[in-house]
Amino acid sequence: MPSTIVVFRSFIRALLSRASCLLLLGALSPAAFAGYWTGVTRSLPASPLGNTVALSCHNCYGTTNAATTTQVSMALDRGFDLVEFDLTLHADGQVYVEHADSESAVGTFANALANTALQQSDRMLFLEIKEGYSTAAASDTLMLGVLRAIRDWGYATAGRPVMLRAFMDGNNRHQHLVRAKALLAQAEFASIRDHVRFHALIEADVRNGIRTAKSLGFHGVELEYRMASLFGAVGQAKLLGLGVGVYTTPASLGELYLSAMREDVDFITTDYDRGTTALATSARALVTEATSLLHMNTLAQTAYPLTYKRSGTADYPVAQGSTMPALEVLAVTSDEDRVGGSMVFGGAQSVTTWQADNDANGGFLVSAIVNFDDLTSGATAAILAKSDSGGFALEQAGTLLRFGVYVNGAYQYATVPLLAFNGTDSYFIVGAYDGNGAVRLWVNNTERTPSVSVTGGVGLNTSPIVIGADPQGATDRRYFFKGKIQQVMVQRWRNH
Structure with a gap:
């Protein structure tokens, strides 16, 4: 007793x-009751117990346009639901797909979106803004380029949302999302504004960061999968009506992380099954595999x-x-x-x-x-x-x-x-x-x-x-x- x-x-x-x-x-949003992915056209993997988990192909691009096309083809073939591009703005005014702002000749965002196979698929975009925030004017240049490309290439449509993502960090990169939300109110973005979601990636001062994400009108948060008291933060986000996911589960023993967390989060960014040869068990199969006992x-x-x-x-x-x-x-x-x-x-x-x-x-x-x-x-x-x-x-x-x-x-x-x-x-x-x-x-x-x-x-x-x-x-x-x-x-x- x-x-x-x-x-x-x-x-x-x-x-x-x-x-x-x-x-x-x-006070939770309808999406929190019905599931974060309610209304999405794509048939997303669901666990045997009924939890829907979208799987993101981590850094799903290369250093050239051709290499990015190859990576996207792999993601489509292996059943990933979310295709992740990291985005920067170069001095020439174009948006590029790369992890850091190199100002070198890498693949462009427009070329990545022009990929016919990706356009005609039902896969969603997971777009991370890597550029540090300096001024609202500079941010607007970047985010107008991103939003116009999404619109012009036919993404962010009913049933196929686009997720804009940024770290809430010392570089204030999440402020790009604040600017994008404001820009979406303009008439030119009327066709996509209801189909763009915003996610904050949070590693420091996590609990306050989650509250800030909620107050800014963001839709979800993403958490480092090894953080201390991870599920306290997951629970806070869920109770506040936010979608919640983790990043980036590794390739090595990746099947364990996907299976162990499939019931309790809405999306997982992973390096599992990203090799040249497809694994015998895909990430999607791990989520849906009938292994549950309790x-x-x-x-x-x-x-x-x-x-x-x-x-x-x-x-x-x-x-x-x-x-x-x-x-x-x-x-x-x-x-x-x-x-x-x-x-x-x-x-x-x-x-x-x-x-x-x-x-x-x-x-x-x-x-x-x-x-x-x-x-x-x-x-x-x-x-x-x-x-x-x-x-x-x-x-x-x-x-x-x-x-x-x-x-x-x-x-x-x-x-x-x-x-x-x-x-x-x-x-x-x-x-x-x-x-x-x-x-x-x-x-x-x-x-x-x-x-x-x-x-x-x-x-x-x-x-x-x-x-x-x-x-x-x-x-x-x-x-x-x-x-x-x-x-x-x-x-x-x-x-x-």
Whole structure:
């Protein structure tokens, strides 16, 4: 049972912040309720649980017009939804496609848009303004060139929006977006103004940056995928009615990042499957692959019964009871490591879901968003587990956080010292084993110490997946966790 102090604190916070969260939920834009991509013509990839995730081909261009055409062809062939061009203005008054303002002979924006295959496709443009902001007049020269090119080449149409993007940074590049919004009010842009969206890429002073993006009338924010307390920022953006995505997940082990985040964001910019030869499993296939066993995110849940999903879109209820965790609801204005709802485990609570197993020769991919309350006792404490002579465990043990799977009659673990954590931040923790190779563990999307290499499917058992404790059969529990858990996810996992 939680202590009286914990329950009282959670109750008072809930009373104070639940109203704030509910008011914000009531104030969300229609797109936030129906999905950020509602109304888009292209059939975007949807996870087995129903979340739509658009995939952006990172830096989808080359140093010449021909090289850019080649990169765009690759993006079209491999099913990317968003084609990313970086844009600068040269002294000759033309807009160019490049990462930095080189003033050298690189491909022009007009030539990139003149690509017939891209024009006739249903792919959307992800346009990042790289030019530093100096004056409104200089910005207007750049943004008029961008907007006119979009209009004249037939982009930004109903069902096919164009996203203008810029960093909110010391160079004030997001001010180009402010200027573009003002320019769109001119009569010459009447045909495209309703089909242009604005995104801020934010790496510093993130929570204030998200609020600023909202106040400026932007439509979305993009966050660095390894940032601290990532999902606190994701949650803030969602509760404010903004679309939210992450950048730039790498090519190496890119399948893990795409699969681990597919349920909780609206778009992902990635380098996965950008090589000369297409990979056997595309980014789109990873989003849609029928691997889900469990997903629970309490961000927008403010009261019992809580719900989770299994392998499809149906919700499964979790009723309140004496052994269930308290629910803490943090207002979007709190600027804590999480916002919205989280389950509070005081050392005697757990949530039992269902008996879901991996494939006989395969493994598991699991994740959790966690804030720790006990980092020093050395007690074994399970965050998410199906570890009953089989299955997996994401848990604290002594001085380590570890993820283990039961292979060939024993548990094999990837680890990270608990000294790497604090009780203030929230952590996005991912563990994975695909049936052949090391057991792996990531904290905030940075890999930690893997196990030795092993081969074999994870042993099956009949115990349920439990949040906050270790299952011993259908009803017995041990190794109770102390802390807050906002999200858990379990997927079947194989070698991709």
